[in-house]
Amino acid sequence: MEILLYIGGLLFVLVGLGVSIALHELGHLVPAKLFGVHVGQYMIGFGPRLFSKKIGETEYGVKALPIGGFISMSGMYPPSPGDQGDDGGRSRSRGAFRTLIQDARAANDETIDPERASRVFYLLPVWKRVIVMFGGPFMNLVLAVVTFTVLLSGIGLQQGTTTIASVSECVLPAGSTQTSCSASDPVAPAAQAGVKPGDRIVSVDGKVVSTFAEASAIIQASPGKALPLVVERDGSRLTLQLTPVAAQRQEADANGRAVVDDKGNAVMHTVGYAGVGAQLAYVQQPLSAGFDQAMANTGSVVQLIGNLPVRLWDVGVSLVTGTPRDPNGPLSVIGVGRIAGEVAAADAPLLNRFAVLLSLMGSLNIALFVFNLIPLLPLDGGHIVVALWDGLKRAWAKVAGRPKPKPVDATRLVPLTIVVAALLVGMGGLLLVADLFNPVSIG
Known part of the structure; x- marks a missing residue:
């Protein structure tokens, strides 16, 4: 029975994470479609496709690895310049980076259908681009507030x-x-x-x-x-x-x-x-308690991310030395799943266990909300910064009486984006290994 309860806790987290990812991507999809952007794909997960169905012009599907999701919008960046082959010799000194940039531009160009050339993301006004990119994290915040409200105002605070x-x-x-x-x-x-x-x-x-x-x-x-x-x-x-x-x-x-x-x-x-x-x-607490709890959790997560390098170092030290980890430190999905399994199988009243699992899911969505707003590509916060920078350039040109500048070409940031992605993969790998071999103990 204890094993079944443990598995039930794991499934609770997997289903909750799937819902969180689906709503996050829906937060991008809905405003993108409302603003007329062509969206080719809406996918939950990465890796091999498990199943998909095309409805209208968009393919909706699920992939094998439930570690995220994405929507494919036409023209996330401006198309490649016509003279991209002539770089004045710079490609010889920056060959690797230049190749990365050109590959990113080529992939972006493939998303632009000539028949839908006016329905591309980069042509949207700045405020619409910000709404599209903020929509995903915002849905995680909404889900967290709803979860905490159900917990505190529906079930109550013990x-x-x-x-x-x-x-x-x-x-x-x-x-x-x-x-x-x-x-x-x-x-x-x-x-x-x-x-x-x-x-x-x-x-x-x-x-x-x-x-x-x-x-x-x-x-x-x-x-x-x-x-x-x-x-x-x-x-x-x-x-x-x-x-x-x-x-x-x-x-x-x-x-x-x-x-x-x-x-x-x-x-x-x-x-x-x-x-x-x-x-x-x-x-039972007032209805405002759910929002207050979400804001308090947001502050804690912001503080954790601000100290993330130190926290990751501590995780690495604990992994090598075998010392207990900080229960308030970062976790991988495996770590969250293990805690959920232990809670579900704990010797405690059913309502107590369910309340802890709800709290866990609320906190997970706050983490997704804050983390995705880090102002670095490929995260949503990075795309928001690019849009705001584009708007700032246009506003300055208008004030200075200069010609309207070209749209910001974020493909130039691909090398930095790859570095950030590599760091994220490294962080995920460290936390995954730590959660397997030196997991956080909940006592």
């Missing part, structure tokens, strides 16, 4: 309620490995006050609370202080006296990671401790 689930019998020393109380251990404040499992906290120190987090914050801020604690038990309200004891707690940052000092030692601070545990429940 939170501690004001109903007590457990009461500790004693206070154990910090860092203790004891699993049971001894006669010498002091009685926990909640047990001493008479708190019982099933009690519902109404107020702490005169402040009405609606979540366990609110009650906990008051208790933690009051070590050694006697607090009136109002609880509801069997339909009646009781007022108890709770005096939290001072306890050492490790400090954590906004991301939940332990804070350490310059010497690597954990930073501790004193808090009040009562010895109670809360019942967990899914609490």
